[in-house]
Amino acid sequence: MSDDAVIVLRKYSSEVEATMAHLVLEAHNIPSAIMRDTAGGMIPSMALLYPVRLAVRREDADEARRILDAEAPLESEDGGGETIDEPHDFAVNWTPDHDLEDDEEDDGREPESRW
Numbered sequence: 782m783s784d785d786a787v788i789v790l791r792k793y794s795s796e797v798e799a800t801m802a803h804l805v806l807e808a809h810n811i812p813s814a815i816m817r818d819t820a821g822g823m824i825p826s827m828a829l830l831y832p833v834r835l836a837v838r839r840e841d842a843d844e845a846r847r848i849l850d851a852e853a854p855l856e857s858e859d860g861g862g863e864t865i866d867e868p869h870d871f872a873v874n875w876t877p878d879h880d881l882e883d884d885e886e887d888d889g890r891e892p893e894s895r896w
Contacts, residue, residue, distance in 0.1 A: 786839045787814070790846065792832035796825060799833040802849055809848050811841045 790813070793799040799815050806813040818831035837845045 787836050788839050788842055789834045790837045790842055791835045794829055794832055796833050799835050802835050806845055811845050813837045
């Protein structure tokens with residue numbers, strides 16, 4: 782086999798998980814492909830019998846495994862218990878009934894749709 786050979790790197794029971802792995806690899810400039818046998822997406826449960834496969838070039842396999850096995854830390858900063866001087870009342874005074882009353886008062890007619 783040549784170095785351009787494509788191999789199955791991982792198997793997933795969910796297309797969502799395979800897609801996430803595919804996107805991570807693509808973000809790291811490693812070409813990959815998702816291979817599935819789900820009747821063209823019409824029967825997604827077939828992935829339980831025929832796992833969704835993530836394929837990469839043989840030459841990229843080691844780097845792809847390293848990337849997928851690494852944890853992705855989420856950067857955040859401790860809030861430090863900071864108090865808010867002027868709290869916002871975005872939803873404090875809102876009720877569904879209050880919203881209906883506002884709509885009826887605007888033009889005197891019943892609203893056709895709430896959304």
